[in-house]
Amino acid sequence: MDICKLLWTYAVSGRDGIEPQAYSVLFNIRLPRIILATLCGAGLAVSGAAFQPLFSNVLATPDTLGVAQGACFGAALALLFYDGLLWVQLIALVFGLVAIFMTYTISKVKGQSSTLMIILAGIAVSSMFTSFVSLVKYVADPESQLPTITYWLLGSMSEITYQSLMIGGPLIVVGTVLIYLLRWRLNVLSLSEDEARSLGVNLKRLRILIIFAASMITASCASMCGRIEWVGLLVPHTVRILFGSNNEKVIPASISLGAVFMLIMDTVARAATTAEIPLSILTAVIGAPVFIVLLRKSGGKWL
Amino acid sequence: MTFEVRNGSFGYKTKEPILHDVSFTVKEGEVLAVLGPNGVGKTTLLRNMMGLLKWQSGGSYLDDVCLADLPVNEVWKRLAYVPQAKASLFSYSAEEMVLLGRSAHVGNFSKPSEKDRAIAEAAIGTVGIEYLKGKMVNRLSGGELQMVLIARALSTRPQMLVLDEPESNLDFKNQLIVLDTIRRLADEKGIGCIFNTHYPGHALKISDKALILRRDGECVFGGVHEVITKERMEAAFGVKVCIQDVQEQENRFKSVVALAVI
Numbered sequence: 001m002d003i004c005k006l007l008w009t010y011a012v013s014g015r016d017g018i019e020p021q022a023y024s025v026l027f028n029i030r031l032p033r034i035i036l037a038t039l040c041g042a043g044l045a046v047s048g049a050a051f052q053p054l055f056s057n058v059l060a061t062p063d064t065l066g067v068a069q070g071a072c073f074g075a076a077l078a079l080l081f082y083d084g085l086l087w088v089q090l091i092a093l094v095f096g097l098v099a100i101f102m103t104y105t106i107s108k109v110k111g112q113s114s115t116l117m118i119i120l121a122g123i124a125v126s127s128m129f130t131s132f133v134s135l136v137k138y139v140a141d142p143e144s145q146l147p148t149i150t151y152w153l154l155g156s157m158s159e160i161t162y163q164s165l166m167i168g169g170p171l172i173v174v175g176t177v178l179i180y181l182l183r184w185r186l187n188v189l190s191l192s193e194d195e196a197r198s199l200g201v202n203l204k205r206l207r208i209l210i211i212f213a214a215s216m217i218t219a220s221c222a223s224m225c226g227r228i229e230w231v232g233l234l235v236p237h238t239v240r241i242l243f244g245s246n247n248e249k250v251i252p253a254s255i256s257l258g259a260v261f262m263l264i265m266d267t268v269a270r271a272a273t274t275a276e277i278p279l280s281i282l283t284a285v286i287g288a289p290v291f292i293v294l295l296r297k298s299g300g301k302w303l
Numbered sequence: 304m305t306f307e308v309r310n311g312s313f314g315y316k317t318k319e320p321i322l323h324d325v326s327f328t329v330k331e332g333e334v335l336a337v338l339g340p341n342g343v344g345k346t347t348l349l350r351n352m353m354g355l356l357k358w359q360s361g362g363s364y365l366d367d368v369c370l371a372d373l374p375v376n377e378v379w380k381r382l383a384y385v386p387q388a389k390a391s392l393f394s395y396s397a398e399e400m401v402l403l404g405r406s407a408h409v410g411n412f413s414k415p416s417e418k419d420r421a422i423a424e425a426a427i428g429t430v431g432i433e434y435l436k437g438k439m440v441n442r443l444s445g446g447e448l449q450m451v452l453i454a455r456a457l458s459t460r461p462q463m464l465v466l467d468e469p470e471s472n473l474d475f476k477n478q479l480i481v482l483d484t485i486r487r488l489a490d491e492k493g494i495g496c497i498f499n500t501h502y503p504g505h506a507l508k509i510s511d512k513a514l515i516l517r518r519d520g521e522c523v524f525g526g527v528h529e530v531i532t533k534e535r536m537e538a539a540f541g542v543k544v545c546i547q548d549v550q551e552q553e554n555r556f557k558s559v560v561a562l563a564v565i
Contacts, residue, residue: 052393053393056392056393057392058392058393181411181412182411182412184409184413184414184415185406185411187393187395187399187403188403188406190391190392190393191391191403192386192389192391194350194355194384194386195384195386197355197375198353198355198379198382198383198384198386199379199403199404199406199407199459200375200376200378200379200380200406200407200408200459201406201407202375202376202411206411240393244394244395244396244439245393245394245395246395246396246399248414
């Protein structure tokens, strides 16, 4: 109610009509955070939704393929040496791409990647980068750098400012729009390699485009709010249970559901207790049981 | 369209060549059956001739133009591939699956147009599977899925259809449905068809020409009745073969039976 009243006053009489403190809370603290939650939720969900048909693998997400861990390592490394968010973001993106490239190369046997190989390669690459992150934490200054890195790794949106949003936000938007435009193509990509090629699709170019878009999203999210797990698996599969596997529907639905889901999670993280609950804990604590219920109810029949 | 393979040879790296000096021609409305023992390279031959693998020497020609010189997108507007029917990971409805056949005609960033939908619809009609449209492909039987995949290939409006063991794993009735469809497409639409098969009887039933791949790398190509003979089958498969003419009411057909391992 108070917020509505504030917004109304703001709309009617402009900035002078409301208390500066209320203005500051609403527009400088809450609003960027809401924008961030919406962007990250939509972005992480859509990258999961794109990775799954692209690798013909229901388990493929930025987490299982190592992109998230690679981006985290890059960001942690940058936090150690630089101060500006631009560096954190760039280095996160570079290592995110390095990680996915490694996973993809390792999993390729005779020019084709099997489901099992992709997941195994992803696990290996993820754990490698996870231990690199530990190494960074080990050498970080325990007084100043270590708490920043640790807290950031758990995932939080509280530190966000317009300035950092201006750098990371557009990257997420561009990546999401790119995947959205390619949504019908994702159907062809989910078929076997020979089938997709024989339908006249330039497989290589499309794969690179989608991997780049999804990795860009993941790295930007990681650089702004740390690691947030589960969204890339939970949201696309929930959408498939509800609407079927056609990516023409899965992609837009994942974007909206992801945004709403993350907004709710962040609100709970902020408001449930007096202290902030780290986001990665919440997404798993609330997301996993919901997903389990859906899984049991549908009996895995949606695929 | 005339499809031709001239002196094609292929082997995976570091191994013995699999295909050696393969040549054959398929003209408009002709059906070619490819026969050969397991592991001799039938699927490898199909993949090579469509450009999914690269010939080490020799090449495939569409109307005398080398396939390797044509843009990929152009090739797949004239050539269509029907893979072995395997359930895919994500399930789409049969209608959506057939529509994917229009991929070469739809830009990366766009969606199929009304015209694409109409062509897919027509392909469904040609194969006669209207009743499957709304069904999910993962719930279909092997025979139904095969027909959906044929419809998908047809929705590219091809001049040439390549099918990888289209009737294996199917029951008697579905085998006949698939074989009759292939023959009908060749006769009515003038589409050239090449298919792999383990059944010489099927080759004799519907094809005009046959190609036998042998383990020693030799291959025999010619009219189906000249190629599928007792001597050639025995040499290629290493079994004693009996080929009989059978007359059952109006139906005349040849039956090929394997009697014993040589």
